[in-house]
């Protein structure tokens with residue numbers, strides 16, 4: 001980051017006044033020191049306030065990343081300069097060599113413009129984009145769905161990451177929108193917090209407000225185990241992890257949510273039944289694998305339509321489709337649509353699709369489907385650009 005910052009500074013230096021140069025250097029030094037301090041504080045187990053940990057840290061990062069992206073123009077400029085210098089050298093053009101090869105004004109201005117464009121877009125994403133709650137209407141057709149379940153309204157939400165909110169107001173707004181939909185069932189597919197369960201305590205009264213006719217079913221995500229906060233070499237590692245999980249169970253219970261930890265439930269309407277199965281987090285690669293499908297499936301009537309909750313969509317290809325072909329639809333979250341991308345009637349794109357083939361919306365392979373929710377909150381970058389926070393309204397039908 002320091003290298004990119006220095007490179008950007010020397011690239012545009014001749015285009016800004018002395019006053020702005022001093023402001024630039026001061027800002028860079030302060031932000032770099034803050035980022036270093038914030039990173040040190042995080043890894044040494046200090047828990048600073050959300051404002052500092054999320055927003056000020058995120059704001060500085062936005063400026064740095066915008067500079068990094070804008071450097072592309074300066075690299076082009078420097079490549080042209082190297083070419084022109086080599087040409088002058090070969091031709092022994094003394095005048096050009098002595099006076100130096102000047103920067104191209106157009107490319108310098110493009111770099112400044114690109115920085116401005118990205119920085120303003122990312123800041124807009126922090127102040128507005130992160131709270132632009134959007135309802136996605138989905139018709140989910142399932143083979144063998146009992147008649148009494150046709151038209152059942154499921155609202156799915158995911159990745160609340162409540163530790164990123166300065167107050168409960170955004171949650172209150174989103175939950176009011178959800179309750180207005182009068183859902184029959186609500187699925188919450190994990191990542192309630194960022195680091196530790198304590199982040200949820202200030203929002204406990206709000207969490208209780210989520211209402212559905214046949215209940216709220218929830219699971220855990222990779223952020224809900226304290227794995228990004230407690231370090232294995234801490235003396236009280238096991239104790240802290242256990243405390244984190246027990247408190248997490250209590251938070252779900254107090255909210256009135258039915259937390260499924262490798263468990264299942266039967267939902268019965270007028271004598272007809274479907275199964276809801278919830279696994280603990282299972283992610284491919286470096287992600288923890290607490291999920292146990294076999295255990296979660298114990299006692300499930302295999303003749304029922306099975307709806308599976310699994311936080312990480314990579315679980316679907318890795319295990320669900322292979323080992324449990326009877327799971328009609330899996331409900332996941334986790335990707336957040338990277339909180340960055342383009343989504344409209346013509347284009348649906350985010351860099352996260354290079355990592356997760358199923359990253360947003362409904363997918364089908366053979367007789368199985370998966371719905372990936374884009375998440376309601378945010379983590380890391382404290383906002384969203386192009387991929388809005390999602391409330392999914394899924395209406396069941398018979399295929």
Ligand SMILES: [Fe+2]
Pocket residue numbers: 159161190191221223334335336375379
């Ligand atoms: Fe998440």
Ligand SMILES: [Fe+2]
Pocket residue numbers: 191221222223311333334335
């Ligand atoms: Fe996640």
